[in-house]
Amino acid sequence: MSNDIKNMAMPDEKGYFGEYGGSFIPPVLESILNEITAAYTEISKDPSFHEELNNLYQDYVGRPSPIFYLKNLSEKIGGGKIFLKREDLNHTGAHKINHCLGEALLCKKMGKKKIIAETGAGQHGVALATAAVLVGLECDIYMGEIDIVKEHPNVIRMKILGANVIPVDRGTRTLKDAVDVAFEAYLEDPVNQLYAIGSVVGPHPFPMMVRDFQSVVGREAKKQFQERYGKLPDNLVACVGGGSNAIGLFSAFLEDEDISIFGVEPSGRGFDDGDHAATLTKGSPGVLHGFKSYLLQDENGEPLPVYSVASGLDYPGVGPQHSLLKDIGRVQYVTASDKEAIDALFELSRTEGIIPAIESAHAMAFAEKLAKDLSPDQTILVNLSGRGDKDIDFVVEQYGKDYGL
Known part of the structure; x- marks a missing residue:
């Protein structure tokens, strides 16, 4: 797998990541x-x-964004240690x-x-x-x-x-x-x-x-984690819609074969009704908006309607580099549902005092499940791609009663 990454220009001069892009x-x-x-x-x-x-x-955005250990949440789960790359602290609130x-x-x-x-x-x-x-x-x-x-x-x-x-x-x-x-x-x-x-x-x-512009996230994270903890994280997790926050984190670690990498797509209300936007999980190669990638499409190649509780994730396509990383097996693409994401939003808010964007809450939902299967000496670094200020009115209106609001 490492040779696949090391020997592959991404993209080539025509903008292809393997067969995707262009x-x-x-x-x-x-x-x-x-x-x-x-x-x-x-x-x-x-x-x-x-x-x-x-x-x-440095002076306008406030970089580097910090890495924060979720001590309360990690101890509550009782498995691996969860850390956040705090892109939510950037000026404007996201990556x-x-x-x-x-x-x-x-x-x-x-x-x-x-x-x-x-x-x-x-x-x-x-x-x-x-x-x-x-x-x-x-x-x-x-x-x-x-x-x-x-x-x-x-x-x-x-x-x-x-x-x-x-x-x-x-x-x-x-x-x-x-x-x-x-x-x-x-x-x-x-x-x-x-x-x-x-x-x-x-x-x-x-x-x-x-x-390239988003790769600052991964470069910072790699240096920060190594300097502070004397090693690299064992696992990386980020939500994936188009995929910019995820590739920003992943790009610095792709050649580190011992690190497991997970991209989390929205399964929405469920696969049976088609109310989801899990492009890499359920899609197939196609062309949309001027590039080739995995695509949720009908038999005529037309993009299907998609849905997610997170407005930033409801897109029927995905970045071409993610499509390649799926095919060569370097990144595992998994899913989190609406309910799992909203549960994770409240869990992070009420254990650590951090309200995540609904998009980022999808990554948190998977990270919490992953942590349960890990030993306490193993680590997970989640890209907290945005803060939840933008979502609080919607969340309270739609889900407040379920969470005592």
């Missing part, structure tokens, strides 16, 4: 994406760009700011006037609106009407930051449709605006570019 786009966009690829390649080799970005990570700052700086250096994006849970939208203000760009955010209602606090934050929040009323009125509409808006003027994709999805170079 660029399935209209001819009108080919020159534009080639321009973006060239610009990113140039800045990725520019020490001044990295210095500017690293200074913002999304890591790549949004990079994309906004790229947009500015390319001379474009506006940056646009889709958002599901709103964390990408808030982070991009924040980055746009910082570097002086106009910002349009496309968001499904259902998600606008569920994630009202983040909608208000985007508007306070000066972003133009555009409701999407077509289809399922959630993340997939927001991506569709945002992409159509991008096609109207790809010269003066940049589409800042919110995860490790989309045509090349976006899966590579977002992965």
